[in-house]
Amino acid sequence: xxxxxxxxxxxxxxxxxxxxxxxxxxxxxxxxxxxxxxxxxxxxxxxxxxxxxxxxxxxxxxxxxxx
Amino acid sequence: xxxxxxxxxxxxxxxxxxxxxxxxxxxxxxxxxxxxxxxxxxxxxxxxxxxxxxxxxxxxxxxxxxxxxxxxxxxxxxxxxxxxxxxxxxxxxxxxxxxxxxxxxxxxxxxxxxxxxxxxxxxxxxxxxxxxxxxxxxxxxxxxxxxxxxxxxxxxxxxxxxxxxxxxxxxxxxxxxxxxxxxxxxxxxxxxxxxxxxxxxxxxxxxxxxxxxxxxxxxxxxxxx
Amino acid sequence: xxxxxxxxxxxxxxxxxxxxxxxxxxxxxxxxxxxxxxxxxxxxxxxxxxxxxxxxxxxxxxxxxxxxxxxxxxxxxxxxxxxxxxxxxxxxxxxxxxxxxxxxxxxxxxxxxxxxxxxxxxxxxxxxxxxxxxxxxxxxxxxxxxxxxxxxxxxxxxxxxxxxxxxxxxxxxxxxxxxxxxxxxxxxxxxxxxxxxxxxxxxxxxxxxxxxxxxxxxxxxxxxxxxxxxxxxxxxxxxxxxxxxxxxxxx
Numbered sequence: 432x433x434x435x436x437x438x439x440x441x442x443x444x445x446x447x448x449x450x451x452x453x454x455x456x457x458x459x460x461x462x463x464x465x466x467x468x469x470x471x472x473x474x475x476x477x478x479x480x481x482x483x484x485x486x487x488x489x490x491x492x493x494x495x496x497x498x
Numbered sequence: 499x500x501x502x503x504x505x506x507x508x509x510x511x512x513x514x515x516x517x518x519x520x521x522x523x524x525x526x527x528x529x530x531x532x533x534x535x536x537x538x539x540x541x542x543x544x545x546x547x548x549x550x551x552x553x554x555x556x557x558x559x560x561x562x563x564x565x566x567x568x569x570x571x572x573x574x575x576x577x578x579x580x581x582x583x584x585x586x587x588x589x590x591x592x593x594x595x596x597x598x599x600x601x602x603x604x605x606x607x608x609x610x611x612x613x614x615x616x617x618x619x620x621x622x623x624x625x626x627x628x629x630x631x632x633x634x635x636x637x638x639x640x641x642x643x644x645x646x647x648x649x650x651x652x653x654x655x656x657x658x659x660x661x662x663x664x665x666x667x668x669x670x671x672x673x674x675x676x677x678x679x680x681x682x683x684x685x686x687x688x689x690x691x692x693x694x695x696x697x698x699x700x701x702x703x704x705x706x707x708x709x710x711x712x713x714x715x716x717x718x719x720x721x722x723x
Numbered sequence: 724x725x726x727x728x729x730x731x732x733x734x735x736x737x738x739x740x741x742x743x744x745x746x747x748x749x750x751x752x753x754x755x756x757x758x759x760x761x762x763x764x765x766x767x768x769x770x771x772x773x774x775x776x777x778x779x780x781x782x783x784x785x786x787x788x789x790x791x792x793x794x795x796x797x798x799x800x801x802x803x804x805x806x807x808x809x810x811x812x813x814x815x816x817x818x819x820x821x822x823x824x825x826x827x828x829x830x831x832x833x834x835x836x837x838x839x840x841x842x843x844x845x846x847x848x849x850x851x852x853x854x855x856x857x858x859x860x861x862x863x864x865x866x867x868x869x870x871x872x873x874x875x876x877x878x879x880x881x882x883x884x885x886x887x888x889x890x891x892x893x894x895x896x897x898x899x900x901x902x903x904x905x906x907x908x909x910x911x912x913x914x915x916x917x918x919x920x921x922x923x924x925x926x927x928x929x930x931x932x933x934x935x936x937x938x939x940x941x942x943x944x945x946x947x948x949x950x951x952x953x954x955x956x957x958x959x960x961x962x963x964x965x966x967x968x969x970x971x972x973x974x
Contacts, residue, residue, distance in 0.1 A: 443784045443848055450844045451772075454790045454837055458946065461833050465953050472960035479967040646896055650889050654879045664872040664893060667865050668900050671907035678911070698910070702903065713896045716813070720888030721880075 502587050503595050510599035514568070521603040524561040525611050531557040532615040543620045550619035551629055551680040557615075558608050558633065559669055562640040565604045566665065567658035569596055569648035570718065579652075583722060589715035597645040597710055605637030625681050628692060632679035632699060636672050639703040642710030643668045649717035672706075675699035741819055742959045749952045756949040763942030770935035787845040789935050793943040795838040798866060801831020801947065805873070806898035809891035819955070821887040822962075824894060825877055826954035830947055832870035839863055858912040862905045869897050883962055 514521040535553050536546055573579040573596075582592050612633055613626050621629070647665035651657030678695030771789035804827040812820035842860060843853050854860065876893055880886035 446784060446844045446848050447786050450787045450790060450841045453840055453844075454794070457833050457837055461830065462946075462950060465950055465957065469953055469957040469960070472957050472964060475964045476960045476967070479964060479971070482971075646892075650876060650893055651879070653885070657879070660872075660875055660879055663868075663875060667868050667872070667904060668896070670865060671900075671903050674907045674911045695910075698907070702907075705903070709896065709899060713892055717889055717892045720885060720892060 499587065499591070502585075503591055506582075506587075506592065506595040507599045507602070510596055511602050513572075514599065514603035521607065524565045524604045525607045527564055528557055528561040528608050528611055529615065531560060532618060535619065547620040547622055550616060550621040551625060552677050553619060554612055554615060554621070554629065555633075555673055555677050555680070558612065558637070559640065559666075559673060561608055562604060562637070562644060563662040563665065563669075564658075565600070566644045566648045566661045567651075567656075569600055569645055570652045571648070571657070574652045574722075579718070580722065583718070589718060590711045593645055593649065593714035593718065594642075594711040597642045597714070600644070601638050601641035605641050609633045609637055622681075628696075629680040632676045632696060635679075635696070635699050635703050636676040639672050639699075639706040640669065642706045643672075645710050645714040646717060649714035649721070652718065653721045668706075671702045672699065675702060741817070742822075745819055746956060746959060749956055753949065753952055753956075756945060756952065760942060760945040760949050763938060763945055767935060767939035767942045770938055775935045776931050784845060784848050785932065787841055788932075789939045791838060791841040791845055792936060793940040794834045794841060795863065796940060797943050797947050798831055798835035798838050798863065800944070801827050801834060802866065802869070802898070802901070804951070805831060806894045809894035809898075812887060813891045813895065821883075821891070822955050822958045823951065824891065825887070826951055826958055828870055828874050828877070830950050830954070832867065832874065834943070834947070835863060835867045835870055839867060856912065858905075858909045861908045861912070865904055865908070866901070869901070873897070883965070 532554065535549075535557075539545065539549075570579060573582070583589060585592075609630060613621075613630060616626060616629065644661070644665050646668070647661035648657075650664060651661045654660060675695045675698045679692055679699050681692050767789065771786055775786070775789075805824045808820045808824035808827065811817050812824060839860070842863070846855060846860075847853050873890055873893055876890050877886050880889055
């Protein structure tokens, strides 16, 4: 099978590739957004906990063992 | 208990019909929406007659949605809802009473107005009876399901729009079976479909009579704790 | 005020006893999940694009099935996860259930969106139209509205415990209503459309197509699980940040 025939998808390229492309965009986009949100919240939590360390009450148990 | 229930229904109904209560608004909205339909699609009487049952049901749904925020919002703002919650009457009954008075002041007037608007849309004379019957059975479901949306958004400022968005999917069975029972949407061509959808509409209404107050009470508790 | 702080302290204990364990466990689980998801999706992509035959009726468009059907499946699976967690949250007040329900919603909504759009892209060459008011498509569209409503409710109520309870009530009412809505749409549809509509998937499916479909479905499911774990971790952190901020401004 030639490359051109593969990309042509039996004449249905205009439907098949957008379907796969959109699935990729949505899934990768959601994954990236989830990771970015996680990083933001982790950073905020660390900053707040570091600021809090000076206070008498012990900080909540560290739930993020990785540095 | 029954007396307390009655008192609450009377109180809410009175508050709604009083000037500024907003009970007339829904009917007025129903009228205006129906009036703009021919302006939108053209004055073709045959076409209007065909879509009349469906259009009237859609307009009815919109009018019912418009008044949802009245259900609990005012009582939440002035604190009477807190009193009702601490009272002896179960919250489920409070929600049922409020939904009932909502139906009395919104659903019932809309059903009364519907035949009149049917004339404007060239509704088939034979369809008037089934339409009113279907609306009589279906509108309580709109009030009781709507109570869920109103209760969920009671603490949200200007939650009326959100309540509508939450509730519209739940209104879909009422719309489908209601239009079917009224003989709209080409259903009359299928023998027995009208009666069948009337029964199904009744079933949906009964389910929402139970589900509505229970879920609305749970939503109120969630919002007011 | 003393009673108040005591209450929040015990609440905090309750809220973090389990989440702390969850954080430790999910932290170890996540890398494994990511690797397996990536492997499965890569294998699924290879099978569905290169190593599977074209359908004798639908030609190459059948390849859309390998993403459409798993998406549709996860759209429903996501709602089940959401409704199940909501039930646990309401009945047992388990702090993680709330978080799981909230985290599942955007993933489920994304898959519902994908199922709708890929279905439309499949329908265009097969039915000759982008959209038909077919019972399945209509139900899927309503499911999408339910997801959006659920997310909108979470977004408008600020206090997480209150929002969680309200959203759980909505998800449960939705789960009771989904079968009723689906049945009503099927009823409505059979009245309006003769049974000439092309059925997606067909009656039987050849093994050469079943294999890529299963691998893809598995890959999508693990993708869902991985993102669910990650989003739950994020949500736990978000709540901790909120509590810490409140504690700071409260002093």
